[in-house]
Amino acid sequence: MYDRRSFIGASAAGALALALPPRMAFAKAETDKRFVFIIQRGAADGLGIVAPVGDPAFVGARGDLAADFATAAKLDSMFALHPELSVLGGLYTKKQALFAHAVASPYRDRSHFDGQNVLESGGTSAYQVKDGWLNRLLGVLPPTEAKAIAVSATVPLALRGPHDVSSYAPSGLPQASDDLMQRVTMLYQGDSQLHALWSEAMNTRQLTSDLAGGGGANAAATGALAARLLAPADGARIAMIETGGWDTHTQQRQRLAGQLKGLDAMIAALQTGLGPLWNDTMVLVATEFGRTVAVNGTGGTDHGTGTAAMLIGGGVRGGRVLADWPGLSPAALFEARDLKPTLQLDAFIGGAVAGHFGVDPARTMAALFPESKRVAAVRGLV
Numbered sequence: 191m192y193d194r195r196s197f198i199g200a201s202a203a204g205a206l207a208l209a210l211p212p213r214m215a216f217a218k219a220e221t222d223k224r225f226v227f228i229i230q231r232g233a234a235d236g237l238g239i240v241a242p243v244g245d246p247a248f249v250g251a252r253g254d255l256a257a258d259f260a261t262a263a264k265l266d267s268m269f270a271l272h273p274e275l276s277v278l279g280g281l282y283t284k285k286q287a288l289f290a291h292a293v294a295s296p297y298r299d300r301s302h303f304d305g306q307n308v309l310e311s312g313g314t315s316a317y318q319v320k321d322g323w324l325n326r327l328l329g330v331l332p333p334t335e336a337k338a339i340a341v342s343a344t345v346p347l348a349l350r351g352p353h354d355v356s357s358y359a360p361s362g363l364p365q366a367s368d369d370l371m372q373r374v375t376m377l378y379q380g381d382s383q384l385h386a387l388w389s390e391a392m393n394t395r396q397l398t399s400d401l402a403g404g405g406g407a408n409a410a411a412t413g414a415l416a417a418r419l420l421a422p423a424d425g426a427r428i429a430m431i432e433t434g435g436w437d438t439h440t441q442q443r444q445r446l447a448g449q450l451k452g453l454d455a456m457i458a459a460l461q462t463g464l465g466p467l468w469n470d471t472m473v474l475v476a477t478e479f480g481r482t483v484a485v486n487g488t489g490g491t492d493h494g495t496g497t498a499a500m501l502i503g504g505g506v507r508g509g510r511v512l513a514d515w516p517g518l519s520p521a522a523l524f525e526a527r528d529l530k531p532t533l534q535l536d537a538f539i540g541g542a543v544a545g546h547f548g549v550d551p552a553r554t555m556a557a558l559f560p561e562s563k564r565v566a567a568v569r570g571l572v
Contacts, residue, residue, distance in 0.1 A: 223335075223470050223505075223547055224420050226460065227324060227348065227430045228453070230477035231306060232437030235491055236498030237483065237529060238446050239275070240289045240511065244268035247518040253485045255443055265289070269511045274450040277458040278502065285509035287502045288571070290538050292513050294479060294531035296562065300493035302437070305478030310348035312536065314561040323539070323558040324430060325351030330549055330557050331427070338428035341416045349430055356426070358419060409433075409452035410459040417463025420471075431456070436477060440488040457502060469504030472546045472572070476500075476535060482527050483518055496529030501542055505572050512538075512568070534565060541568035 241259045242248050244267050249256045262270040263279050269291070271279050281287040297308040297316070304316035312323030325348070328336035340349050340357040349355045378385040416429050433453065438445050453475070461468050480497030496516075501508070514532040516522050524530040536559040544554040544567055551567035559565065 222467070223427065223472070224464070224467060225327075225428045225543070225546060226416060226420070226471065226473045227428075228456070228473060228475045229306075229309070229346070229348070229430065229432055230436045230453075230475065231302070231432060231434045232477070233302065233305070233479050233481055233493055234436040234449075234477040234497060235438060235442065235446060235481040235494075236291060236293075236477075236496065237480070238438075238442065238491075239272050239450065240265070240291055240498045241270050241272070242268055242291070242515065242518065243270045245515070245518050251483050251518045254489065255485055255491075258443065258447070265511055268513075268515065272447070272450050274447050275454050277454045277461075278500070281457075281461075281502055282509055286504055286506055287500065288506055288508040288510050288512065290499045290501070290512045290533055290535075292496045292516055292529055292531055293499050293533040293535050293538060294496050295535045297479065298495065300479065300495075302478060302493075307347065309476065309478045309535070310346060312559045312561070318561060321351030322346070322348035324348040324428065325353050325355065326558050327428065327543060328353035328355075330543075330554060331547060335427050337426045338430070339419050339426040341412060341419065341429055341431045346430060346432055358415075407455070410455040413456035413459030414463045417460050421464060421467060438481070439486070439490040439492060442485075442490040445490075472501060472503040472506060472542065474499070474501060474539065474542060476539070480529055483523060483529060484527065494528040495524045496531040499535060499538060501571060505546065507570060507572055533568075534562070536562045537565050537568045538571075540565075542571045545569075545572035 237252065238255055241256070241262070243259050243264070258273060259270045262273050264270050265282060269289070271282065278287055295305070295308050296314040297305045307316045308314070310322050311319040312326070313319035324338065328338055336353060338349055338355040340346055340355065341359065342357055343359045345355055345357045375388060378388045412431060416431055419426050420429055435449055457473065460473065464471055476499045477497055479493065479495055481491035481494040483494070486492055512533065516530040516532050518529070520526065522530060536555070540555040540558055541551060543549070543558065544551040551569065555562065555565060555567050
């Protein structure tokens with residue numbers, strides 16, 4: 191179903207709720223809910239994941255990148271899903287997956303690291319907020335439910351903050367190399383010049399890692415690991431998984447297909463590993479910004495703005511695409527090059543989290559996105 195975006199205007203009561211301190215935004219009772227945030231580092235091309243095949247300008251604007259959707263499964267009269275996302279397509283049919291399109295964080299420049307900082311911190315500009323929205327979510331939940339883990343060697347920004355979190359990655363020779371680099375990072379902490387250079391190198395390394403290794407087997411193993419960490423009764427309730435390789439400046443058609451195959455395998459392994467707990471699990475998939483509408487000279491796309499995000503899980507009110515579609519005609523593009531954002535990612539995340547954990551939406555927005563003043567959470571996602 192093709193829905194137009196609908197935000198709830200702030201009433202006097204809503205304004206009062208926003209004024210309440212975030213520490214009062216507790217869930218009503220303890221739950222058995224699980225939440226997973228999968229970040230797509232590198233700016234995933236939403237137009238290449240959920241394609242607006244019903245837009246008259248789509249084929250002309252996307253060139254060779256439109257070919258994968260010639261026979262792709264339609265989600266509705268406007269959108270089709272990339273063929274490599276077969277598991278996600280099945281979940282969509284079961285109404286356990288929904289997609290939000292023409293979505294973006296408040297960030298409007300095109301730096302990966304600044305964009306990721308805004309996405310993870312929940313601010314409206316880079317380095318404005320020092321901790322992460324996912325860590326602040328722990329303050330919204332009852333203390334016994336506020337357990338989080340990063341499925342990575344280190345804790346990403348979204349999970350950093352006053353609430354304790356853990357990180358875990360499989361041991362073995364490849365992981366030992368990551369441990370060594372982390373020790374070097376700590377060694378360089380006191381040297382401002384070397385620390386800055388090393389941090390930039392580590393960030394670039396993260397961007398160039400990908401999900402396609404092992405034909406998706408590596409990604410599936412990560413999904414299975416996350417499920418094992420979330421499944422125990424006394425285990426984590428919130429997990430974050432980092433994925434890289436979404437920066438498709440060249441040969442996007444082949445590279446994006448591999449990335450999506452890996453993501454699909456990760457979701458499948460997560461669902462299988464959680465078993466009956468899948469019915470109480472929500473998975474958010476989001477990226478820092480989108481990519482240009484037009485293809486560049488090397489068969490790829492460059493840094494853009496609007497993109498797509500996903501909500502997946504047994505409790506998601508799925509089987510639909512949320513989009514106030516702006517169109518792909520030249521006059522409709524943002525800065526004459528990008529998909530124009532019409533849906534705020536902060537509002538989408540806030541509404542998803544509030545609905546999933548049974549928390550007041552206005553208070554959730556105030557706690558998770560304190561700089562997004564009077565932005566109303568999207569309702570009806572669960």
